[in-house]
Amino acid sequence: xxxxxxATITIAAKDLRSEFRTKEAFNxxxxxxxxxxxxxxxxxxxxxxxxxxxxGGLLWLVFSFASALSLNRSFARELQNxxxxxxxxxxxxxxxxxxxxxxxxxxxxxxxxxxxxAVFALFYxxxxxxxxxxxxxxxxxxxxGMTVIGTTFSALTVxxxxxxxxxxxxxxxxxxxxxxxxxxxTTDLMNGMPLGGDNLLWLRVLxxxxxxxxxxxxxxxxxxxxx
Amino acid sequence: xxxxxxxSTTSPPALxxxxxxxxxxxxxxxxxxxxxxxxxxxVALLGRNGAGKTTLLKIIAGLSKPSQGSVRIGGQEVRExxxxxxxxxxxxGISVYDELSxxxxxxxxxxxxxxxxxxxxxxxxxxxxxLDRVRDGLVRExxxxxxxxxxxxxxxxxxxxVLLMDEPFTALDDRAIAVLQDLLADAHASGRTIIMSTHQLxxxxxxxxxxxxxxxxQIAHAGPRTQEMVDDTGWLYRTYGED
Numbered sequence: 001x002x003x004x005x006x007a008t009i010t011i012a013a014k015d016l017r018s019e020f021r022t023k024e025a026f027n028x029x030x031x032x033x034x035x036x037x038x039x040x041x042x043x044x045x046x047x048x049x050x051x052x053x054x055x056g057g058l059l060w061l062v063f064s065f066a067s068a069l070s071l072n073r074s075f076a077r078e079l080q081n082x083x084x085x086x087x088x089x090x091x092x093x094x095x096x097x098x099x100x101x102x103x104x105x106x107x108x109x110x111x112x113x114x115x116x117x118a119v120f121a122l123f124y125x126x127x128x129x130x131x132x133x134x135x136x137x138x139x140x141x142x143x144x145g146m147t148v149i150g151t152t153f154s155a156l157t158v159x160x161x162x163x164x165x166x167x168x169x170x171x172x173x174x175x176x177x178x179x180x181x182x183x184x185x186t187t188d189l190m191n192g193m194p195l196g197g198d199n200l201l202w203l204r205v206l207x208x209x210x211x212x213x214x215x216x217x218x219x220x221x222x223x224x225x226x227x
Numbered sequence: 228x229x230x231x232x233x234x235s236t237t238s239p240p241a242l243x244x245x246x247x248x249x250x251x252x253x254x255x256x257x258x259x260x261x262x263x264x265x266x267x268x269x270v271a272l273l274g275r276n277g278a279g280k281t282t283l284l285k286i287i288a289g290l291s292k293p294s295q296g297s298v299r300i301g302g303q304e305v306r307e308x309x310x311x312x313x314x315x316x317x318x319x320g321i322s323v324y325d326e327l328s329x330x331x332x333x334x335x336x337x338x339x340x341x342x343x344x345x346x347x348x349x350x351x352x353x354x355x356x357x358l359d360r361v362r363d364g365l366v367r368e369x370x371x372x373x374x375x376x377x378x379x380x381x382x383x384x385x386x387x388x389v390l391l392m393d394e395p396f397t398a399l400d401d402r403a404i405a406v407l408q409d410l411l412a413d414a415h416a417s418g419r420t421i422i423m424s425t426h427q428l429x430x431x432x433x434x435x436x437x438x439x440x441x442x443x444x445q446i447a448h449a450g451p452r453t454q455e456m457v458d459d460t461g462w463l464y465r466t467y468g469e470d
Contacts, residue, residue, distance in 0.1 A: 018327060089288055
């Protein structure tokens with residue numbers, strides 16, 4: 001195992017272990033997702049055609065707001081006891097620290113989103129079991145995009161007093177292409193359209209977004225964290 | 228300022244601070260700091276609050292970039308990975324995770340420093356700092372003294388060649404002070420270089436081989452520690468008009 005990979009796994013395992021002990025971010029994200037989905041199911045007629053057509057939008061709005069609650073904590077938890085200083089002093093690339101944190105965030109968000117998807121299936125009378133594989137692929141790609149951007153800006157805003165406000169303000173405009181792609185693809189899949197043909201372009205947008213922003217984050221994270 | 232030991236050797240000094248300045252906006256926190264520290268020295272970095280000691284230590288540790296000048300450790304840039312493996316930092320914060328156990332904390336840092344058998348190394352240091360009985364206890368349940376001892380173990384676990392310590396004796400209980408003094412004495416005896424900022428003059432001067440006094444971001448005095456300083460700890464501040 002390379003030192004980079006070992007450091008990445010160590011940081012990811014550390015963050016996951018901390019989160020499983022406190023459950024701060026997980027509980028906040030999960031309860032937010034479930035409450036919003038349940039409230040929407042009461043507010044609208046979930047069997048209507050209109051509901052089907054906005055299903056992707058609704059899911060991704062819930063996912064993106066839930067992610068902000070979770071990602072805000074990512075670097076902020078390192079402020080406690082000045083732990084970030086000790087990590088930055090360690091002989092590991094800052095990119096490995098970033099990637100470890102991003103991986104931990106990603107796994108947490110995926111857990112929240114899969115639970116939210118189950119709640120969505122329960123309350124919204126949608127039939128997407130045939131398309132579950134492609135939907136999970138879109139969720140995996142869209143979530144990685146949100147995670148990379150969110151973790152980067154979590155590092156950037158970690159020392160700001162208003163970071164809870166600043167993070168979503170900075171993150172959502174950048175996420176527009178990824179969210180548009182994920183929403184369109186999810187809506188199409190929920191409506192029974194297969195992955196391919198017209199919506200292949202959106203899949204490429206989503207994949208390209210993930211690739212480009214992961215690369216940019218890895219290159220610039222040292223400047224973001226150390227200055 | 229070159230400390231005497233540094234001149235007598237052809238190998239690069241353990242620490243070479245060359246013309247370091249740091250500005251926050253237009254405010255000069257540090258101005259043209261030049262120090263060469265020979266391997267094996269113990270340098271007490273003295274000065275009033277706000278003099279620039281912590282800023283200088285953060286720059287040496289690679290946690291902050293200087294506005295001008297450079298810092299080299301053993302002839303290498305401080306932000307190089309190999310250089311960071313040679314530094315141990317004990318800052319104001321304890322830099323351990325409250326929601327993890329003592330053993331988990333030290334094992335994580337042992338892994339990050341690529342130490343062989345990280346858990347065994349962590350257990351060794353828990354024993355050395357008297358925390359082996361509470362190795363599985365969460366740090367958030369520890370007393371302040373236990374937390375400080377764990378922080379010391381974290382900073383020493385990779386047995387660094389250069390130790391950077393910011394106010395290491397502040398807020399320590401008696402046992403933690405004793406543990407730290409023993410470890411520092413061992414580190415000095417084994418030829419490690421120690422740079423510590425402190426207000427606890429007596430403890431610092433007992434250990435120090437050299438003294439640097441910083442006033443308003445500039446070096447006011449740098450030189451070997453003398454017996455006069457140990458006998459009368461207020462001497463430095465009085466001499467340089469800070470009393």
